[in-house]
Amino acid sequence: MSDLQKKQVAELTELEARAELKDLAKELSKQDELYHVKDRPEISDAAYDALVKRHTEIEKLFPHLKRKDSHSNRVGAKVGATPFSKVIHDTPMLSLENAFSEQDLKDFLTRSKKKLGLSDQDSLEIMAEPKIDGLSCSLTYQDGYLIQAATRGDGTTGEDITDNVKTIKDIPHNLSGDYPKILYVRGEIYLGKDDFLKLNEQREKENKQLFANPRNAAAGSVRQLNSSVTAKRPLKFFAYSVVSEIDNITTQYDMLQQLELWGLKVCKASQICRSIKDVLAYYSQINHDRPLLPYDIDGVVYKINNLENQKKMGFVARAPRWALAHKFPAEQAQTILKQITIQVGRTGVLTPVANLEPVNIGGVIVARATLHNADEIQRKDIRVGDRVIVQRAGDVIPQVVKVIVEKDHPRTLPYQFPTQCPVCDSHAIREQDEAAYRxxxxxxxxxxxxxxxxxxxxxxxxxxDGLGGKSIEFFWDKNLIKTPVDIFTLEERDKESATRIQNFPGWGKLSAKNLFAAIHEKRKISLDRFIYSLGIRHVGQVTAKEMAGYYQTFQAWMEGVLAAKAAKDSEPYQVLNSLEGIGEIVADAVIEFFKEPNNEILIKNLGTYLDIQPSGKKKNDNLLLAGKIIIFTGTLQSISRDQAKEQAENLGAKVTGSVSGKTDFVVVGKDPGSKATKAEKLGVKILTEQEWFALITQA
Ligand SMILES: [Zn+2]
Incomplete structure (x- = not known):
């Protein structure tokens, strides 16, 4: 954040307060998004709370500066680290002890039999269940109605996620059949593998950070502030236990049957085992089937089947003695990294991919693994030719875990991330705070x-009309539309073509004619729509409107941005940068776009086919200061800088921040800085505050 932050709130000038509120609005919304939506906060809760506190203080002191996008306007937001209320679990949600070897498993059985007074020869029923890699959840039903859902949290206290959980189809709002007055159900919320891939595909399209694995995605989804977002995620649920005692239910197996009768989903891959041989066979079978299961699992859970025996076994510390988790070994293998290639996504993100000497990892041949981004390659110092450990994370996306540096084995040079797109040779850039090159x-x-x-x-x-996404794909495949210009030359080219559009399946003379007419009609387009349609990064509708409103004509806009591109310390750049809603990030994105010569050529060319209409605010040449460029420096005595700026703009002037030869006036208040000196050197007309008022009162 800026240095202004260090100043006491009480000492802020109005201008500083305004600037800081703008920064805070942006920063807080970014942090909210990271925390609530992406589930990967970048700052500590304490740091976040400090930002909110400062924001509140400034708004209190300058209530008239409160912004439309102020953090305090956020509906449903609760100040603090977590927006979810706390739930204290009636019975703690315990963790399980882990088994890492066959011996651990044998010990568990021996121990259990001893505790239950059984001989080694006696059989002990064990319920073996896949360990779903999701998010533990506790459901409370009262009179058969779901009244609360909570995350595991630290085992004692979780978060209330009832509204979000109610959007999960596997979880009934009302139980069926006979149920106790109060019922506590435990289970796992998860996302199927296919749904996980689809979700990430969608996120890539929308330029959003990808989830690392299904568990991560499920956790992010149930912790949404807005349940309608959760509702769009196809979350699933498996119930695995009931905390309370239920009449006539004597085994874990029966309990699972009963949960189903109440209308809850249970995992069907569970099985009763009666010997260590059974248990081990189940474990290896499930491990083998793992890639084929529609959901992610990370091991097997064994529970003593008889509930009475479970009770006898009791607990040790925070784990039940009657259950054991048996995790699968990490699915890793060593191989050689042959090459690093770059994949370009549909949004232009460059993703590095490791091409590997094919290797068998847990029954799947892996020849490629993701390297995520340039930082990751640098951090792990991954180089071509290295021996690497590759892992199938969450069974889904294989990744390179680390390099095994071999003595006496010469390495290639550190990998240089390309600054050009491998698909089109355009330059690739990396924005501030972004991991990806684009x-x-x-x-x-x-x-x-x-x-x-x-x-x-x-x-x-x-x-x-008639030219939507599907048609674009259709004409793309037919090689008829490859650029926006092709849309407007389509009719012309069709006339001369041997294969006419009207003869394509599903088309006819009339539909082709209608399409051409619709295209023709849209040759006339407003400047803001035109700018928006170019899909320049960070340039949405609002920004496009703002630019169009300021530059007015296509010609002026092109000239303005091309001049801004030429130098970042130039007046035109300052102008672009100072437009409402446009800061350095947007201004730079516009410039980067035009730095690619092909983009400039394309847009100029496109301009010749179109009738681009001025839009937004009308430029008023009759105004007193129409077209004048004005700078204010020093402290004004009679009004605030912002009021002065507004007055100047109302009279048609542009108010900018840096002096150049094009500046018309510099209005100098008390204690002017270097700007006044520079203006003097450049021979720019300097006005005192009094002279300024004299000038504008002519109006
Ligand atoms: Zn490219």
């Missing part, structure tokens, strides 16, 4: 073009 090729990059074209024709952009 291709700036846009429409010119084959990896991104389809998505960019779909955006181009989308409802808020060109919105061409």
């Amino acid at each position: 291709c700036t090729g846009g429409f010119n990059c084959a990896a991104q073009a389809i998505e960019k074209l779909k955006h181009f024709v989308s409802r808020k952009a060109f919105d061409i």
